Amino acid sequence: MNRARLGLLTGTHAVNDLYQGLLPALLPFIALERGYSYTAVSGLMLAAMGLSSVIQPLFGLYVDRASRPWMVPLGFVTAAIGLVLVGMSPDYWVSWAAAVLCGLGIAAYHPPATVAARVAGGSSQKAMSVFSVGGTIGASFAPLLATAAVGNGQLHHSWLLLLPAVVMLVVWTLWTRRDVQNTRSAMASPAHTLKTTQQTNDWRAFFLLCAVIVGWSIPYVTVLSMLSLYVTRELSGSAFMGAAALTTLTAAGAVGTLLGGWMGDRWGRIPAIRLGYLLALPAMGGLAMASSAEMAWACTLALGVCMFLPFAPQVTLAQDYLPRNQATASGITLGLAMSIGGMVAPLFGMLSDAYGLRYTVSTVLCVLCAACLLAWCMRERAYSPQRLAAQM
Structure with missing residues (x-):
């Protein structure tokens, strides 16, 4: 190193x-x-x-x-x-x-x-x-x-x-x-080190994972873009409180990323992914029902940690689903699949204009529920020692 x-x-x-x-x-x-x-x-x-x-x-x-x-x-x-x-x-x-x-x-x-x-x-x-x-x-x-x-x-x-x-x-x-x-x-x-001939691609499992990531992307990008406005306009918080909530979301995401990687190594990637989505549901629900800026801040802290527990396990799992095309797997999961959240952001902006930010947060909670259900349909794929040797 x-x-x-x-x-x-x-x-x-x-x-x-x-x-x-x-x-x-x-x-x-x-x-x-x-x-x-x-x-x-x-x-x-x-x-x-x-x-x-x-x-x-x-x-x-x-x-x-x-x-x-x-x-x-x-x-x-x-x-x-x-x-x-x-x-x-x-x-x-x-x-x-x-x-x-x-x-x-x-x-x-x-x-x-x-x-x-x-x-x-x-x-x-x-x-x-x-x-x-x-x-x-x-x-x-x-x-x-x-x-x-x-x-x-x-x-x-x-x-x-x-x-x-x-x-x-x-x-x-x-x-x-x-x-x-x-x-x-x-x-x-190191593109030449990423190629492997020992396993076949599992495109069906990969696209299911992409659907789960889309269900993650939409709530995350929506909350990220609307959180400061939600705290300041809906909950009458100060500008500082709105900025602090946004900082908390991203900082908690760092903690969740590290914790999710540790959990994936200790208990497996699928349990880490499922637990992250499951725990994110009450955190998102608390944010939707928050009655004060302080309560929203606490829910944001929990939401950031929980939503990022699956992050690292999802990336490595995508690469193992497509062992012959690992760069493609990374590009799709980190690029195209996550871009859906940004693409639909204007639709949720229109929803906020019509019904308010609290209604929008409640709506993306339903999307997160769908992602959680899909996560229970996923399966692990063994990490090949031969593939590890090929990548070094």
Whole structure:
């Protein structure tokens, strides 16, 4: 394990996903200052998260062909520029196009950075967990940073949000100049190590897993995009309380990711996945029935942990369902399947405009119930020692 390189990549992941979290954190301020409806706000989420997830598998195919280390800094810098333009532009459609640019940057970053993190971490699963949680930690700081930079009608100060990307770009440039050869080897695509001939693909089980992930994606993206507005408008909480709830959701997700990986190793992936969905139901129900901002915050804490318990087990299970096409499995589960939540976000925005945010939260609870039921239809697939040897 190259700890220095892994630390650098974890830092870039934190910065990149900071911008992924900054968009939903900016939405309450944009809606308040510009008078956007819930539908318009959800449209910005669609532009960034939905299109980003759809295009991410294509970037993965591009990276698989050759080593492209320059895509790591290009990704998080592009995301930063797009995010700043979202906050600075008073025109909705310019902001929408900027949100697309932000999403493209986020999508371009993940394939090369994940490959590099795997090489830097060697055979350690803990290394990949640290890299993944680095992104979650970055996203968890987004609401507080957004409040500090653009709160109280200061959207014209959105340019301040570019600073983390500039600092990380300087760090990346200095490090790569010092260690050019090692950087190239760290970014080398290990696509040839992912191929296996020992097992067949189980497409039926894989598509069932995709359906479960869609049932996860819709509630998560909806809550992520509406949580601050729900706390401030429906529950009369302060702007700080709304930002704190959003921070809690993402930070609790980091805890849930680590805990889910530990549970998967100890008791198996299917039990970890089922338990996560089962425990998320009362947490989501409590959020829907919350009578105060404090109660919503407590339910958000539980929801973040529970919804992310299945995250790591689902990714590895997808790869084992498609042992001959593991890159495809990762691209679909982390890209296309999760993008459904962003695509349907405007529909739930329209629902919120018509009936209110509390009704929307109750509706996505029903979607989460369906995902929980489907999770009970899934089955484990043994992890092949031969495949493990092929991947090292």
